[in-house]
Amino acid sequence: MAVQMNSSSDNAAVTMEQLCKWYGSFQVLHNVDLSVAVGERIVVCGPSGSGKSTLVRCINQLETHEKGRLIVNGVELYKGMRGLAELRRDVGMVFQQFNLFPHLTVLDNCTLALVRARKLPRDQAEEIAMENLKKVRIPEQAHKFPTQLSGGQQQRVAIARALCMKPKLMLFDEPTSALDPEMIKEVLDVMTELARDGMTMICVTHEMGFAREVADRIIFMDSGRIIEQAAPSKFFKNPEHPRAQQFLGQMLH
Amino acid sequence: MSFFAILRSIYEGFGITAAVATLGLFFAIPFAVIAGVLQHFATGPLRWIVTAIIEFWRSSSVIVLLYAFYYTLPAFGIFLSGITVGAMVLGFNIGGYGSQSVRAALQSLNKGQREAGLALGLSRFDVLRLIELPQAITAMFPTFINQAIQLIKGTTLVSLIALTDMTFRAKQISELGYNPVGIYSALALSYLILCYPVTIFGRKVERRFATRKAR
Numbered sequence: 001m002a003v004q005m006n007s008s009s010d011n012a013a014v015t016m017e018q019l020c021k022w023y024g025s026f027q028v029l030h031n032v033d034l035s036v037a038v039g040e041r042i043v044v045c046g047p048s049g050s051g052k053s054t055l056v057r058c059i060n061q062l063e064t065h066e067k068g069r070l071i072v073n074g075v076e077l078y079k080g081m082r083g084l085a086e087l088r089r090d091v092g093m094v095f096q097q098f099n100l101f102p103h104l105t106v107l108d109n110c111t112l113a114l115v116r117a118r119k120l121p122r123d124q125a126e127e128i129a130m131e132n133l134k135k136v137r138i139p140e141q142a143h144k145f146p147t148q149l150s151g152g153q154q155q156r157v158a159i160a161r162a163l164c165m166k167p168k169l170m171l172f173d174e175p176t177s178a179l180d181p182e183m184i185k186e187v188l189d190v191m192t193e194l195a196r197d198g199m200t201m202i203c204v205t206h207e208m209g210f211a212r213e214v215a216d217r218i219i220f221m222d223s224g225r226i227i228e229q230a231a232p233s234k235f236f237k238n239p240e241h242p243r244a245q246q247f248l249g250q251m252l253h
Numbered sequence: 254m255s256f257f258a259i260l261r262s263i264y265e266g267f268g269i270t271a272a273v274a275t276l277g278l279f280f281a282i283p284f285a286v287i288a289g290v291l292q293h294f295a296t297g298p299l300r301w302i303v304t305a306i307i308e309f310w311r312s313s314s315v316i317v318l319l320y321a322f323y324y325t326l327p328a329f330g331i332f333l334s335g336i337t338v339g340a341m342v343l344g345f346n347i348g349g350y351g352s353q354s355v356r357a358a359l360q361s362l363n364k365g366q367r368e369a370g371l372a373l374g375l376s377r378f379d380v381l382r383l384i385e386l387p388q389a390i391t392a393m394f395p396t397f398i399n400q401a402i403q404l405i406k407g408t409t410l411v412s413l414i415a416l417t418d419m420t421f422r423a424k425q426i427s428e429l430g431y432n433p434v435g436i437y438s439a440l441a442l443s444y445l446i447l448c449y450p451v452t453i454f455g456r457k458v459e460r461r462f463a464t465r466k467a468r
Binding site for chain 1: 363387
């Protein structure tokens with residue numbers, strides 16, 4: 001069974017110590033140290049291939065790390081551990097490609113894990129699902145199938161689906177990168193609202209406006225390393241690392 | 254003998270043909286799903302074993318297997334009815350093909366589907382059962398109908414182990430008098446009458462899958 005950790009930082013949602021990961025002989029994460037407090041909103045940015053997605057996907061072990069320690073919601077995670085499914089229920093994830101289940105209605109997408117994993121009765125699960133669909137402003141689509149919705153609507157359903165599990169922590173892996181420009185805002189609005197409600201969030205995104213408005217801290221990654229982290233006010237005004245300066249220069253022009 | 258009389262006489266074998274085909278599906282479908290899923294997930298020795306079993310049923314001649322099981326099993330003290338042997342051999346043979354459709358359909362699913370299920374905290378088995386298999390089976394349904402039709406047509410072979418199916422009846426009639434055109438066109442028509450409704454059923458179900466997505 002998973003070992004309860006008595007970490008010194010009791011209010012940490014995520015703690016990484018010297019985290020390393022390889023894809024074959026290629027090292028994607030180099031000794032990453034990161035601590036995310038409960039209620040904190042983190043935006044992870046950096047050039048493609050810098051390891052941002054991998055970092056976030058380690059947190060719910062869709063990718064496993066090979067070295068270092070990773071503690072999520074007070075439990076240390078490691079390859080091959082038992083009880084992972086239970087721990088994942090407390091960590092919501094939103095994917096770039098939405099990954100809604102196309103054979104289920106919007107409502108059933110939201111209730112599936114409540115009924116099958118949390119073992120709630122169906123009517124109670126549906127109540128929770130409708131509540132969260134209202135939160136993402138899409139309750140009228142509950143009985144449609146995902147392919148009948150626009151990309152922005154699908155991503156909002158995906159957010160609602162994750163929220164139904166009442167996660168302690170939400171991970172966003174480039175949630176707006178697959179969207180048409182006019183649909184980005186509706187998704188970011190939902191995410192902003194979520195942040196205001198006090199959700200602990202770790203977002204990989206290139207939406208610098210969102211980062212500036214919502215993030216408590218920006219993490220900048222390059223070649224599998226965190227090379228700069230700062231509050232948005234500082235990060236956007238005068239980034240220290242030349243690579244971050246270059247990156248921002250390209251983003252803002 | 255009139256064409257209609259021939260048809261009626263052939264129809265006396267319908268029960269056996271239908272029984273072998275239906276029972277055959279009960280062998281074919283579970284075998285296809287279980288073997289396909291196992292081959293998709295298994296690694297190492299288990300995978301070799303599963304592959305060997307699939308290949309045995311898929312790559313052997315059905316006639317040889319029919320004879321082998323019908324005539325040699327009693328030597329080992331195992332007595333199975335002709336219908337059971339016929340259904341099992343045909344079912345596992347078609348199931349062997351079917352397993353490859355199941356495996357291919359599982360492999361072609363976007364891995365994001367699995368990841369989304371796991372991220373929600375579902376067990377690997379629930380992800381397979383509730384997310385992957387329903388989509389895989391929808392995707393392979395046209396192939397499945399094809400294979401069901403192959404199975405029905407394959408039942409002609411059980412006439413070789415002395416089951417009085419439609420083909421066996423036709424051969425009996427053909428010994429009464431020389432009328433190959435009448436008898437075998439009646440037999441061909443009989444199988445068409447049996448198989449075509451399956452095709453129609455397949456199209457109906459496919460259309461239902463389609464409207465679910467594009468309504």
